[in-house]
Amino acid sequence: MKDRDPISAQSRRDTFNRRALQVSDAQTLSISYVERVHEESIPLQDSDGRVLASDVIAPHPFPAFARSGMDGYAVRSIDTAACDPGKPIWLEVVDHIPCGYVSSIPIEQGKASRIMTGAQVPEGADAVVMLEATELRTENGRSYVGLKKPIEKGKNITPLGFELQEGDLILRRGTVIGPGEISVLATFGIHTVKVYRQPVVGIFSTGTELLDITEPLEPGKIRNSNTYMLASQIREAGGIPMIMEAIPDDVQLAREKVEEALQLYDIVVTTGGVSVGDYDIMGELVTSGELDMLFNKVTMRPGSVTTAAVKEGKLLFALSGNPGACFVGFLLFVRPAIRKMLGMEQLYLTEWTAELGADYSKVNNFTRYVRGSLDIQNGKLVATPASLDESSVMITIKDSDCLIVTPPELRGAVKGQNVQVLVLPGAWT
Numbered sequence: 121m122k123d124r125d126p127i128s129a130q131s132r133r134d135t136f137n138r139r140a141l142q143v144s145d146a147q148t149l150s151i152s153y154v155e156r157v158h159e160e161s162i163p164l165q166d167s168d169g170r171v172l173a174s175d176v177i178a179p180h181p182f183p184a185f186a187r188s189g190m191d192g193y194a195v196r197s198i199d200t201a202a203c204d205p206g207k208p209i210w211l212e213v214v215d216h217i218p219c220g221y222v223s224s225i226p227i228e229q230g231k232a233s234r235i236m237t238g239a240q241v242p243e244g245a246d247a248v249v250m251l252e253a254t255e256l257r258t259e260n261g262r263s264y265v266g267l268k269k270p271i272e273k274g275k276n277i278t279p280l281g282f283e284l285q286e287g288d289l290i291l292r293r294g295t296v297i298g299p300g301e302i303s304v305l306a307t308f309g310i311h312t313v314k315v316y317r318q319p320v321v322g323i324f325s326t327g328t329e330l331l332d333i334t335e336p337l338e339p340g341k342i343r344n345s346n347t348y349m350l351a352s353q354i355r356e357a358g359g360i361p362m363i364m365e366a367i368p369d370d371v372q373l374a375r376e377k378v379e380e381a382l383q384l385y386d387i388v389v390t391t392g393g394v395s396v397g398d399y400d401i402m403g404e405l406v407t408s409g410e411l412d413m414l415f416n417k418v419t420m421r422p423g424s425v426t427t428a429a430v431k432e433g434k435l436l437f438a439l440s441g442n443p444g445a446c447f448v449g450f451l452l453f454v455r456p457a458i459r460k461m462l463g464m465e466q467l468y469l470t471e472w473t474a475e476l477g478a479d480y481s482k483v484n485n486f487t488r489y490v491r492g493s494l495d496i497q498n499g500k501l502v503a504t505p506a507s508l509d510e511s512s513v514m515i516t517i518k519d520s521d522c523l524i525v526t527p528p529e530l531r532g533a534v535k536g537q538n539v540q541v542l543v544l545p546g547a548w549t
C-alpha cells in the first residue's frame with residue numbers, strides 16, 4: 121500500500137512529451153553554463169592532481185650552469201688530441217671541484233681539475249674525462265692526471281640551458297599537476313602554486329526505497345549505492361563531493377534540498393526520480409518552472425532520462441536512479457562540467473577505435489554506451505561488452521574499462537567490427 125502522493129497528472133503528461141536531445145547537443149548546452157572556478161595559491165607539496173591556473177615560464181635557464189655528467193677531470197679537449205695508449209698525456213691537477221662549489225681557477229693549457237658529477241665545469245674546460253679512464257701520479261707535491269685517449273669537445277658536459285632556456289613556456293595553464301610537473305616547479309623554486317579551486321559538488325539521492333549504508337537490509341528496500349559511487353566519480357574528476365542525506369520521494373523535500381544544495385555548492389547532482397513513474401519527483405521539479413530546465417531526455421542508453429537544469433547560474437544534474445545510467449550520465453555530463461570549472465582542456469573521455477570482442481545484438485533508436493573491458497589481442501585493441509549491461513545492473517561497472525559506443529542501427533554490432541570506445545578514467549590512460 122502506498123502512503124505517498126504521486127506527482128501531478130500534468131507533470132506526468134509533460135514527461136511523456138519530452139524532447140530528446142542528441143548527446144553532443146546536450147553536452148554543449150550544459151557545458152555552456154559552466155564558469156571556471158576561482159584560483160587559489162597552495163603549497164607545492166599539496167598540489168598533486170590540481171590544475172595550474174597560470175602558465176609557468178622558466179625564470180632562468182636549466183641547468184643554470186654547465187654541469188659535469190661524470191666523476192673525473194675537467195680538461196681542454198685540445199690538450200688531449202695527441203693522447204695515445206702507449207704515450208699518455210699528463211695534465212697538472214689545479215683544483216678539486218665537489219658539487220655546489222664554483223672553482224675560481226680557470227683551466228689553462230696543460231691543466232685539469234678533478235670534478236664530481238653535478239658540479240659546475242670550470243672556465244676554460246670543454247670536456248670531462250671519466251675517472252676510470254685516467255691515472256694519477258704525484259711529483260714534487262703536485263698531482264698530474266694521465267690520459268690515454270683523446271676526448272671530444274663537450275663530452276660529459278651538460279651545457280647551460282640544455283633542458284630549458286630562460287623565458288621558455290614550461291607548463292601551460294590547465295595542466296594537471298603530477299610528479300613531472302612537481303619536479304619542474306620545485307626546480308624553479310615555485311613553492312606556492314596557483315591552481316583552480318576544486319569545485320564543490322553536492323550529491324543527494326532520492327528514493328523512498330533507499331536505506332543508508334549503515335542500515336540493515338529491509339524487505340523491498342535497497343542501500344543507497346549511487347551517492348557513494350558518485351562521490352568517487354566526483355573525486356576522480358577533480359571535485360570535492362559533499363554527501364547529503366538521501367530523501368524519500370517527496371517533491372517538497374526535493375525542492376527544499378535542491379534549493380539548499382544550490383546555495384551551498386558549485387554544482388548539484390541527484391539520482392533517481394527522473395523517469396515517468398508516479399513518484400519521479402525530480403522530473404516534476406525541473407519542469408515546475410522553479411529552475412530553467414535544459415533537457416530531460418537524451419538520445420542515449422543507459423540514461424535516456426538524464427536531466428539538467430540551471431538556477432542562478434548553477435547547474436543541477438538529475439541523473440537516473442539506475443546505477444548503470446547514473447554512472448554513464450555522470451561521465452558524459454557532470455565530469456566534463458567539473459573539468460571545465462577546473463580549467464582543464466580535455467573535458468570529455470578519451471575516444472579510441474577498437475575491435476568488438478563479441479557480437480552485441482541489442483539495438484534501438486538511441487546510441488548505446490555499453491560497458492566493456494579492453495585488452496590487446498594479436499596486437500589489436502579489443503573491446504568486449506560486459507556480460508550484463510542493463511542500466512539497472514550495478515555489478516559490472518567495476519569490471520569496465522570503457523564504454524563501447526553503439527550508434528542506433530537496424531542490425532546489431534558483430535565481433536571484429538570497428539567500434540568507438542570511450543576510455544573510462546583510470547583505465548589505460
Ligand SMILES: Nc1nc2c(c(=O)[nH]1)N[C@H]1C(S)=C(S)[C@@H](COP(=O)(O)OP(=O)(O)OC[C@H]3O[C@@H](n4cnc5c(N)ncnc54)[C@H](O)[C@@H]3O)O[C@H]1N2
Nearest residue numbers: 325327344345346347392393394395400440441442445511
Ligand atoms: N514506463 C517507463 N518506465 C521506465 C522508463 C521509461 O521510459 N518508461 N525508463 C526506464 C529507464 S531506461 C530508467 S534508467 C529508469 C529511470 O528511473 P529513475 O531515474 O526515475 O530512477 P528511479 O525510478 O528512482 O530508480 C530506478 C532504479 O534505480 C534504483 N535506485 C535509485 N536510487 C538509487 C541509489 N541511490 N542507489 C542505488 N540504486 C538506486 C531504484 O531502486 C530503481 O530500481 O526508469 C525506467 N522506467
Ligand code: MOO
Nearest residue numbers: 422423424445511
Ligand atoms: O535511462 Mo535508462 O536505460 O535509458 O537506463
Ligand SMILES: [Mg+2]
Nearest residue numbers: 393395397400
Ligand atoms: Mg523512476
